[in-house]
Amino acid sequence: MQNVNRTAPAIEFRNVACRFETPTGFYTATAHTSFCVADGEFVSVVGPTGCGKSTILNMAAGLLAPAEGEVRIFGTPLKGLNRRAGYMFQAESLMPWATALENVAIGLRYRGVAKDEANERAMAWLARVGLEKFPDRYPHELSGGMRKRVAMAQTLVTDPDIILMDESFSALDVQTRELMEDELLAIWQASKKAVLFITHDLDEAVSMSDRVVVMSAGPASRPIGDFGIDLPRPRNVAEIRMDQSFLERRAAIWSVLREEVLKSYREHRTELAAS
Numbered sequence: 309m310q311n312v313n314r315t316a317p318a319i320e321f322r323n324v325a326c327r328f329e330t331p332t333g334f335y336t337a338t339a340h341t342s343f344c345v346a347d348g349e350f351v352s353v354v355g356p357t358g359c360g361k362s363t364i365l366n367m368a369a370g371l372l373a374p375a376e377g378e379v380r381i382f383g384t385p386l387k388g389l390n391r392r393a394g395y396m397f398q399a400e401s402l403m404p405w406a407t408a409l410e411n412v413a414i415g416l417r418y419r420g421v422a423k424d425e426a427n428e429r430a431m432a433w434l435a436r437v438g439l440e441k442f443p444d445r446y447p448h449e450l451s452g453g454m455r456k457r458v459a460m461a462q463t464l465v466t467d468p469d470i471i472l473m474d475e476s477f478s479a480l481d482v483q484t485r486e487l488m489e490d491e492l493l494a495i496w497q498a499s500k501k502a503v504l505f506i507t508h509d510l511d512e513a514v515s516m517s518d519r520v521v522v523m524s525a526g527p528a529s530r531p532i533g534d535f536g537i538d539l540p541r542p543r544n545v546a547e548i549r550m551d552q553s554f555l556e557r558r559a560a561i562w563s564v565l566r567e568e569v570l571k572s573y574r575e576h577r578t579e580l581a582a583s
């Protein structure tokens with residue numbers, strides 16, 4: 309177990325910029341980006357498509373290095389992969405040739421945990437996400453929602469201090485998605501890890517988070533709003549979305565986000581017309 313400075317934010321973006329080299333020159337995806345995720349806090353990032361949400365998450369994961377500024381993890385500048393974080397992508401992350409149990413246990417095995425203990429801990433996580441009856445199923449024998457549950461167990465089994473989620477539930481049907489959102493909230497409520505959650509879906513962001521950070525349209529996207537969501541917990545996402553105070557918070561965020569979405573839409577139309 310690594311030492312964790314619990315007084316420092318779990319994640320801190322300090323005036324971060326990220327650029328990509330393209331055939332026509334450098335593209336600045338994000339710039340002047342500063343915000344924190346406190347230990348135990350659930351923070352969502354929303355913004356128009358292509359504004360740089362995944363880029364931000366990838367910087368927090370250590371998969372991308374900022375061109376300017378720095379990312380700090382519990383007070384320490386991040387160099388290389390963020391080993392305190394578990395990462396749950398939008399795309400399927402399961403190995404098709406491995407069973408549900410093997411898929412969950414693999415992260416522990418990589419960390420040198422003996423097979424029996426790894427399987428025992430993986431089984432406990434499968435049970436926690438409601439899949440105790442399916443440890444021997446292969447990914448193609450599971451529904452989309454069940455695969456997401458396995459992926460969630462896979463992310464959480466190593467007990468990361470930080471959970472990074474990129475559009476993790478967006479491929480699911482509405483009902484399964486709400487179940488997964490409630491499940492994630494219940495797990496988070498019990499363990500209080502820091503969560504950085506990327507989503508297109510403002511309802512999802514508001515119903516789940518302690519804070520919602522709004523990014524501007526790109527290029528050089530940056531935070532233009534940071535909204536505290538002081539709705540009571542525990543929350544049931546479907547129920548809370550009908551609550552008047554939810555609707556008020558959603559409307560306040562949308563009033564900032566809307567213009568950025570329109571800007572991004574206009575820009576894409578111009579690009580398409582020029583091509």
Ligand SMILES: Nc1ncnc2c1ncn2[C@@H]1O[C@H](COP(=O)(O)OP(=O)(O)OP(=O)(O)O)[C@@H](O)[C@H]1O
Nearest residue numbers: 328329330335337356357358359360361362363364
């Ligand atoms: N490897 C790369 N090379 C060049 N450009 C990139 C690269 N990765 C991302 N970009 C560009 O950087 C910008 C931000 O991309 P990113 O995927 O972070 O946005 P996003 O907000 O997560 O998008 P979406 O909402 O569509 O998932 C986009 O314009 C994208 O085309």
